[in-house]
Amino acid sequence: MTFKFQINDEIRFRHDRQLLDKAEAFRPKMHPVVRKPVRAVELTKNESLLEGWGMAEIHADMEKMAFSKGQSIILDFGRHCTGRFSMDIRSVGSPMDAPLYLRLRFAEVPAELAHESEEYDGWLSRSWIQEEFIHLDVLPVRLELPRRYAFRYVELTVIDTSPKWAAVFTNPEVLCASSAPGNAETDPVPEDPELARIYEVGLHTLQECMTDVFEDGPKRDRRLWLGDLRLQALASYASEDNPDLVKRCLYLFAGMTSEEGEISANVFTQPSPQPDDTFLFDYSLFFASVLHDFLQQHPDEMVLEDLYPVAKKQMDLALQQVDEEGRLHLQKDRPVFVDWSQEFAKDTAGQAIMIYTLKHFIELTRMKREDTAPYVKQLEKLENDARSRLYDPEKKLFRAGEEGTEYNIASQVWMVLAGVFGQMKNREIMTETIQQLFPVKGIATPYMYHHVTEALFQAGLKQEAVGLMKAYWGKMIELGADTYWEAFDPDQPDYSPYGSPIISSYCHAWSCTPVYLIHKYLLADQSA
Numbered sequence: 464m465t466f467k468f469q470i471n472d473e474i475r476f477r478h479d480r481q482l483l484d485k486a487e488a489f490r491p492k493m494h495p496v497v498r499k500p501v502r503a504v505e506l507t508k509n510e511s512l513l514e515g516w517g518m519a520e521i522h523a524d525m526e527k528m529a530f531s532k533g534q535s536i537i538l539d540f541g542r543h544c545t546g547r548f549s550m551d552i553r554s555v556g557s558p559m560d561a562p563l564y565l566r567l568r569f570a571e572v573p574a575e576l577a578h579e580s581e582e583y584d585g586w587l588s589r590s591w592i593q594e595e596f597i598h599l600d601v602l603p604v605r606l607e608l609p610r611r612y613a614f615r616y617v618e619l620t621v622i623d624t625s626p627k628w629a630a631v632f633t634n635p636e637v638l639c640a641s642s643a644p645g646n647a648e649t650d651p652v653p654e655d656p657e658l659a660r661i662y663e664v665g666l667h668t669l670q671e672c673m674t675d676v677f678e679d680g681p682k683r684d685r686r687l688w689l690g691d692l693r694l695q696a697l698a699s700y701a702s703e704d705n706p707d708l709v710k711r712c713l714y715l716f717a718g719m720t721s722e723e724g725e726i727s728a729n730v731f732t733q734p735s736p737q738p739d740d741t742f743l744f745d746y747s748l749f750f751a752s753v754l755h756d757f758l759q760q761h762p763d764e765m766v767l768e769d770l771y772p773v774a775k776k777q778m779d780l781a782l783q784q785v786d787e788e789g790r791l792h793l794q795k796d797r798p799v800f801v802d803w804s805q806e807f808a809k810d811t812a813g814q815a816i817m818i819y820t821l822k823h824f825i826e827l828t829r830m831k832r833e834d835t836a837p838y839v840k841q842l843e844k845l846e847n848d849a850r851s852r853l854y855d856p857e858k859k860l861f862r863a864g865e866e867g868t869e870y871n872i873a874s875q876v877w878m879v880l881a882g883v884f885g886q887m888k889n890r891e892i893m894t895e896t897i898q899q900l901f902p903v904k905g906i907a908t909p910y911m912y913h914h915v916t917e918a919l920f921q922a923g924l925k926q927e928a929v930g931l932m933k934a935y936w937g938k939m940i941e942l943g944a945d946t947y948w949e950a951f952d953p954d955q956p957d958y959s960p961y962g963s964p965i966i967s968s969y970c971h972a973w974s975c976t977p978v979y980l981i982h983k984y985l986l987a988d989q990s991a
């Protein structure tokens with residue numbers, strides 16, 4: 464289950480100054496908060512938690528302690544924080560006859576502190592590991608770390624002082640800043656306490672990922688991905704609504720397309736906006752969906768005017784891959800993502816996503832009062848092909864793969880979300896999916912679980928959707944989650960796509976969606 468790096472450094476990108484200036488103008492206001500540790504803890508074995516590690520409180524007044532060679536302490540900030548860490552350090556005893564050599568480790572979950580960075584040998588850069596080794600020649604000092612960290616726990620270890628003196632640490636704090644407006648508090652929460660907790664953790668995940676853009680994960684990758692943006696934006700409309708932040712993200716993508724007009728899968732914003740040379744077929748198309756969803760929430764003529772042509776370009780490029788019969792032909796250099804797993808055929812899900820986004824695009828075309836006819840014609844072809852070639856009336860499921868002999872969950876889910884059939888048939892497809900293809904196996908992304916859950920809701924299988932939400936997001940909570948994780952396979956809870964939790968992101972945008980799902984499919988009912 465790996466994600467392949469794409470290197471397309473020959474591609475040239477345009478920087479549209481007008482669009483990028485607007486992205487800059489929509490830069491959100493940050494809301495700074497200073498947080499302090501709530502207790503000192505130690506790593507303890509706890510089989511019921513992730514990787515069998517938890518934290519237990521210890522009675523230690525750090526400010527009165529002096530740390531010598533080899534001594535350490537773990538501070539618990541009581542919640543996930545994203546920000547800059549600082550503390551005062553002074554020496555006690557004889558004069559400081561050697562530098563202080565200090566190690567700091569930051570962890571989102573206890574299990575991270577059970578691993579040593581030297582052990583890590585995964586495919587993602589070890590530079591993501593939240594660990595610092597620092598020499599301080601002169602004390603006292605206020606240590607202000609330049610990097611931003613995402614963590615709940617900080618471990619301080621004195622690697623060495625000298626036998627003549629010891630170090631004292633005081634006033635540790637983290638300066639956090641989020642662009643979440645904090646307007647979700649007054650929202651109704653679900654009555655079911657389990658769902659209320661699932662909602663709360665989702666909200667916290669979303670808030671922590673709302674910074675200068677909608678980041679995918681404040682620990683890693685710390686950038687704006689289009690696929691994550693789509694889900695974050697939906698969750699934000701239901702809770703921490705910040706329209707300017709969505710606009711900023713849309714303008715960033717629109718302002719930096721390839722010379723052919725294609726939107727990349729993710730962008731960086733530091734030191735200045737720059738697109739990544741990675742392209743995903745579905746992510747580029749989702750630009751139209753994000754724009755559509757945004758305008759539904761916040762009608763805005765200027766945004767439609769500025770961004771419609773960019774959405775149109777993505778659609779026109781993608782439609783070149785659809786043949787006369789309405790069959791989508793995916794290209795190797797523009798893979799369709801759908802999920803990290805490479806174990807299932809993604810062609811049918813890809814065609815469904817094409818239909819899903821094309822419907823949004825036709826809506827946009829209508830809003831723009833332009834001719835929808837050519838797109839409606841393409842849509843008919845794509846849907847006819849899906850209904851005749853891809854749907855198997857005997858199995859009551861959609862086929863996938865070159866031979867058309869594979870039946871996988873993603874194909875059913877995306878065809879249901881795309882609304883290729885009506886409500887009755889959708890219900891039948893998802894009922895068959897449960898009977899023939901459940902339990903979900905080999906899927907480790909909350910991103911795919913989100914789509915499975917939403918398809919169940921869409922098909923009217925509310926109880927099953929809630930059951931899956933509890934079994935998946937609820938299980939993360941059971942394992943100790945304060946925020947939801949980038950990857951989680953309930954069959955192998957300790958699974959990390961990178962071979963070690965020190966690289967995994969435990970606060971990841973695409974997993975925040977219970978906020979949206981609960982709002983859309985459950986709270987509306989509750990208040991009715």
Ligand code: RAM
Nearest residue numbers: 466679688690691800949
């Ligand atoms: C990973 C990140 C990101 C996701 C991409 C496709 O690198 O987790 O959130 O959108 O994969």
